[in-house]
Amino acid sequence: MKEKILDLFTRDALETARANNTYRTMRLMESPESSRVKIRMPNGASQEQILLASNSYLDLANVGELKQAMAQAVLEWGTGSGGARLTTGNKTIHQELEEFIAKFKGEESAITFNTGYMANVGTISALCGKNDFIFSDELNHASIIDGIRLSRAKCFVYKHNDMVDLKRVILAAKAEFSTREMHTENAAIHATAKQDARSFRGLIVTDAVFSMDGDLANLPELLRIAKENDCLLMIDEAHATGVLGKTGRGLAEHYGCAHADVTVGTLSKAVAAEGGFVAGKQQLIDFLRNKARSFIFTTAMAPAVAAAACNNLRYIDVHPERVQNLRDNVNFFCEALQYEGVNVVQSPSAIVPIVIGDEARALKISAALQDAGILIPAIRYPTVAKGQARLRASLMATHTREQLQTAASVISQIIKSTN
Numbered sequence: 001m002k003e004k005i006l007d008l009f010t011r012d013a014l015e016t017a018r019a020n021n022t023y024r025t026m027r028l029m030e031s032p033e034s035s036r037v038k039i040r041m042p043n044g045a046s047q048e049q050i051l052l053a054s055n056s057y058l059d060l061a062n063v064g065e066l067k068q069a070m071a072q073a074v075l076e077w078g079t080g081s082g083g084a085r086l087t088t089g090n091k092t093i094h095q096e097l098e099e100f101i102a103k104f105k106g107e108e109s110a111i112t113f114n115t116g117y118m119a120n121v122g123t124i125s126a127l128c129g130k131n132d133f134i135f136s137d138e139l140n141h142a143s144i145i146d147g148i149r150l151s152r153a154k155c156f157v158y159k160h161n162d163m164v165d166l167k168r169v170i171l172a173a174k175a176e177f178s179t180r181e182m183h184t185e186n187a188a189i190h191a192t193a194k195q196d197a198r199s200f201r202g203l204i205v206t207d208a209v210f211s212m213d214g215d216l217a218n219l220p221e222l223l224r225i226a227k228e229n230d231c232l233l234m235i236d237e238a239h240a241t242g243v244l245g246k247t248g249r250g251l252a253e254h255y256g257c258a259h260a261d262v263t264v265g266t267l268s269k270a271v272a273a274e275g276g277f278v279a280g281k282q283q284l285i286d287f288l289r290n291k292a293r294s295f296i297f298t299t300a301m302a303p304a305v306a307a308a309a310c311n312n313l314r315y316i317d318v319h320p321e322r323v324q325n326l327r328d329n330v331n332f333f334c335e336a337l338q339y340e341g342v343n344v345v346q347s348p349s350a351i352v353p354i355v356i357g358d359e360a361r362a363l364k365i366s367a368a369l370q371d372a373g374i375l376i377p378a379i380r381y382p383t384v385a386k387g388q389a390r391l392r393a394s395l396m397a398t399h400t401r402e403q404l405q406t407a408a409s410v411i412s413q414i415i416k417s418t419n
């Protein structure tokens with residue numbers, strides 16, 4: 001009987017996923033994250049692979065001095081924080097990390113969350129409520145979408161990176177707001193109780209680097225539109241921190257322009273630790289400390305993780321050449337792929353999507369690449385739209401030219417042979 005009830009909740013979804021080639025399994029890695037890894041093959045054997053799929057873009061997870069520093073932090077701080085930030089979990093190392101993030105990002109203040117996912121969900125749902133309007137790029141990350149859903153604000157999705165469409169939806173929202181206010185006012189007059197006038201509140205939110213496409217949000221134009229329309233602007237720099245700009249400060253450094261009002265980021269990708277953050281004005285950070293539920297109602301990140309994030313960020317600060325090596329590698333790899341006849345554009349980030357289209361074909365190519373010693377997973381629906389399955393290659397600062405040239409040739413051969 002119990003199994004029958006479980007079937008009721010789960011069987012259809014699993015069967016549909018299997019039928020659509022979207023059923024997910026996990027790959028087992030036997031070595032730490034780096035540009036070369038060892039994985040467990042389906043037959044149980046170990047195999048070395050060139051890893052072209054990591055978010056550890058600067059390859060810091062496996063740097064000797066940073067591992068030592070984290071081990072030392074465990075000895076100093078123990079294994080866990082033991083409480084929420086607002087009870088007993090807040091250690092001096094958490095504060096040190098937040099101060100360093102603020103400095104690194106050139107902001108007044110910063111607050112950390114346990115993951116980037118929690119930073120997005122907590123920030124959006126704290127800032128916006130059901131009377132507010134959110135303008136969201138159609139390719140935004142799931143954590144932004146979930147934050148919007150949780151906020152219950154009215155969401156207008158604009159076409160990817162389309163600033164004309166963004167202006168169109170802002171106008172539509174303002175018109176809806178005026179109509180709504182008129183009705184509220186009329187109702188209030190009938191009820192002979194005058195309501196306070198409410199102001200229009202709109203939040204524009206976008207990924208800085210789109211995680212499955214590798215392209216960039218147009219920050220200068222977004223800043224202009226936000227200002228012109230009295231909207232708040234939030235960008236998610238999950239794939240931008242440590243990657244964009246000469247010293248890895250992110251999208252504003254890349255464009256040489258002002259910052260968004262709210263900058264979210266993660267400590268789990270180029271920074272190679274774990275956690276998320278928001279950087280901005282002191283008032284914003286004070287507000288989130290008081291109102292973001294994913295900050296308040298959870299145990300603080302382990303102090304050793306905070307220490308690792310802080311040490312790794314400091315490392316990026318004094319080693320900008322890593323950021324430059326990453327950029328050079330991306331340029332080299334894109335050119336090598338183009339030379340081999342693979343249809344890719346020059347990526348401005350560390351992410352190079354090779355769009356295949358059909359889900360089953362993308363899986364087949366990814367499996368053939370793995371057999372050839374190159375690890376690039378196939379990304380499928382629902383992570384990307386149906387029929388837009390792709391190999392999502394991502395580069396590291398430490399890949400060698402030889403590895404990248406070999407990978408480009410093998411990718412080209414395998415794509416051609418599975419036509």
Ligand SMILES: Cc1ncc(COP(=O)(O)O)c(C=O)c1O
Nearest residue numbers: 115116117141143211238266268
């Ligand atoms: C754009 C974007 N935002 C947020 C996140 C979540 O960050 P985290 O892995 O730290 O939860 C991710 C990836 O996981 C992402 O790609």
